[in-house]
Amino acid sequence: MLLKNNSQRLFGLIIAIVLLILLMCASIVYGYTDTTWKMVLDAFRNNNGSNEHIVIETVRLPRALIAAAVGSSLAIAGALMQTLTKNPLASPATFGVNAGAGFAVVLAVTFFSIGNLQAFTWISFLGAAIAAIGVYAIGSVGREGLTPMKLTLAGAAMTAMFASFTQGFLVINEAAFEQVLYWLAGSVEGRKMTVLTAVLPYLVISWLGSIIMASKLNVLSMGEDVAKGLGLNTGFLKICAAIIIIFLAGGSVAIAGPVGFIGIVIPHVARSIIGIDHRWVIPFSGILGGILLLVADILARYIIMPQEVPVGVMTAIIGTPFFIYIVRKGFNAR
């Protein structure tokens, strides 16, 4: 733990918020067509309808906001899942929640040609929910109940299954393939502001909800029996947390496709900096998640310029070594 007391933690949180805002600005300014900081300021203060101003308002701004929102949501979902399952490898991507939402969206867009944004969002939630319930059910089978190992295997199986369904479906439907390929790799590029605003209310409710339940999560992390003994209604808390996870992961997938690794990596980074108290871990994870996705998205523009790498590929490059590190450390310690 890097920060030892609450004033240091508050300071760390403020630094992170400042960094998040700076990175959002950088995300608006830098890219294939570099603009200047002054131009960006002009676009907000007195938009004259010039090409540059329109690009800033309709392309760059939504992109920065989406990266921040999706990164935060996935990181918080990961932090909740790791506490709920007592599993250091839990995250929306590793437990198949992202893949489930992804498959549902592909099915909806290509097969049923659903264009309505609200419907689209709810289909993504539904896919996330089905995957989450599936993993929970498969992980609970057997007499010793839910173990971290079984849950991880169930998650891997669920991810593989939904990924195969998605691929199989795209193979027989070539037109759809073109349409969703880039989205499927995980991307915040080329999304309209309306995509974000359709999902944002659910995300905001979930962010607030997860902060409200933080002190209860502290109690839950001491074990089911201890928590019940202290008078915590563990069943209700878990259901609320599960709904929040489904909103956050499903919402993120609806906007940006299944972006991996943020949900698993960020909570560990947050805990190593700010400690294990969820009242700090949840908000800090959210901000760090936004920072990571913004950085990944900015880097994605420069690697093979003028083309862009999908941001999901960038987070994988950053996240894979870390994932291996957690596997080695996490399962040895338990």
Add this chain to the structure above:
Amino acid sequence: MVQTIETQNLTLSYGDSIIIDELDLEIPKGEITVFIGGNGCGKSTLLRSIARLLKPKSGAVLLEGKAISKMSTKDVAKQMAILPQTPVAPEGLTVLQLVKQGRYPYQTWLKQWTEEDEKQVTNALKATGLEELKDRPVDSLSGGQRQRAWIAMTLAQDTDIVLLDEPTTYLDMTHQIEILDLLFELNEKEQRTIVMVLHDLNLACRYADNIVAIKDQKIYAQGKPEIVINCSLVRNVFGMECEIITDPLLGTPLCIPYGKGRCILKKAGTMIGS
């Protein structure tokens, strides 16, 4: 006898197998009650259900005459604390953070942390002798210290009743006595009702005011150890032949099992013969 916890027709089961069958039990207030019995006899299950961690199949657990299933779980937590068997603290949690969680039942939206909370936490740390170690992570402590930290958490909960499921498991003899002495003192000084499951019959006899022996889903015997513990109880409850003698230090019953072992006693008869 004033009872504080009572079970009525309590039946407990895991799936189809009945663990405890229509049990009527009264636990006296302000005393130390110890559940004993063979492995898998249901003594831990009974304790868990009294602590509302396990829903009964039928029957009820009453706390001061009220059914706990009808009370709010936070209200129960203000009257009764439970320390489950071998709890695990999250990695990096400090002793102070752990003990503070004991105040959870008293926290509401408007009242986050009060002077009373602070006082209870300080007292709990003092009673368990952990003031020096309060900033250490729980997972860095020795087994005995760790158990004391968990007991401190249940003390901070400030309840009249403390339930403990095998609080001495995995501890060496020194620490077993240390933990049980601590609980004994709490009972003496503050008249807290203590109910626990113990494996060691001799320690049970030493510390319990009231022993509950469980056999075949029922209570086999209940009462003061010096009255209820005898050879036939040990034979019937544990399936073991033994000799009961008086503890030369405290006068409580002491169980010496028959069986094999190195015999170095020189019996009078053999000495004459040689």
